[in-house]
Amino acid sequence: MEMSIGRENYPGRLAIVGTPIGNLEDLSPRARRVLSEADRILVEDRRHAQRLFQSIGIQPRTEPLHEHNERSQIPRILGYLQAGERLALISDAGMPLISDPGYPLVRELRRAGVAITVVPGPSAALAALALAGLPTDRFCFEGFLPAKSAARQQRLRELEAETRSMIFYEAPHRILATLEDMIALLSGARGAILAREITKLHEEAIGESLAAIHASLTASPERQRGEMCLVLAGAPERESGEADLDRLLRPLLQELPLAQAVRLAEAQSGAPHRRLYQRALALTSAAESD
Structure with a gap:
């Protein structure tokens, strides 16, 4: 059975910090404070993060954390936490982990019992x-x-x-x-x-x-x-059944070419083009065999 490591073994803590997706004025006062107080910041790209750091007047120690090194960095990060460091995790923009690195790290830190907090911020x-x-x-x-x-x-x-x-x-x-x-x-x-x-x-x-x-x-x-x-937009909650589509398509097919009839039915019903086209083919084939 896997042993759970208690938090007393990791006196440090990690803050997941949301940062602006464009306009630097969107950085919250709390995010600014947490980044300013961090002993070390985990970043995707130091050059990209530099503009944010300059805007709040800090030059922190950083560690690279990206899709190519994330798993190999976990032991090093646990060492910083064991030494009592306050770490912050940011992505290039927006909330970390959302289509960005961080999930394997946060999963392992939670398993280890590390204290983790989140500082919400912008999300595209x-x-x-x-x-x-x-x-x-x-x-x-x-x-x-x-x-x-x-x-x-x-x-x-x-x-x-x-x-x-x-x-x-x-x-x-x-x-x-x-x-x-x-x-x-x-x-x-x-x-x-x-x-x-x-x-x-x-x-x-x-x-x-x-x-x-x-x-x-x-x-x-x-x-x-x-x-x-x-x-x-999502699909309609209840798509029209075949009988409803057939009632819509039959009179159109009597007057119009198949492709045109399907386009008009699509505009009227919002049903998927592929489904309408398949029903139109079936109706046309049945009519030809009668």
Whole structure:
């Protein structure tokens, strides 16, 4: 059985500190004090953190903590805590551990019985959700989708029936490809907002649907730069059954080509494009065999 190490073996403590995602005025007074009092600060990139340190007039001792060294740093960090040091953990921006390093460290420190506190701060995900004008009573954070198209499309298929608002981070060089996959699999009419450069000089919330966001970024390539957070509306709580879709599609198919009928049904119902297309094919095939 694994033994639990008591806190008396680790008189130091760790503070997880939220830092600004852009505007340095968003640093809380408590965060400023905790960082100023820390014996050592764990940082993703010292050069990136330097601007924050300069803004509050400190030059602390730092230790690098990033995805490539996090597990190997844990024994060293436990040594600092055993020596009674007050440590602070920050990420490059926002709340640490949220699509950033820190989870393995915090897990091991909790197992060891180290005292840990959190100093809440800005979060790009929650800021984007607040901007989006989409339901906020239930939501899920999906972080970054897979970089490769096939894996990304598979993940989107798994999320097709998710009814909660969904929050994604995305890299600028992948945003158009991600939007195109979402449009193909979830419908261009699906409600969405792209929050770009939150709290920074060029902050904006783009579009009201996936198709509108894609059109805006295509028309203005400069909007394809910067920090991006995409908030996507969930699927309807109860999707139309096949009978409802058939009642909608039949009269359209009698008057229009299949692709046009599907687009019009999608606009009217909000049902996924792929599902409507499959029902339209089935109805067309059944009519031809009669």
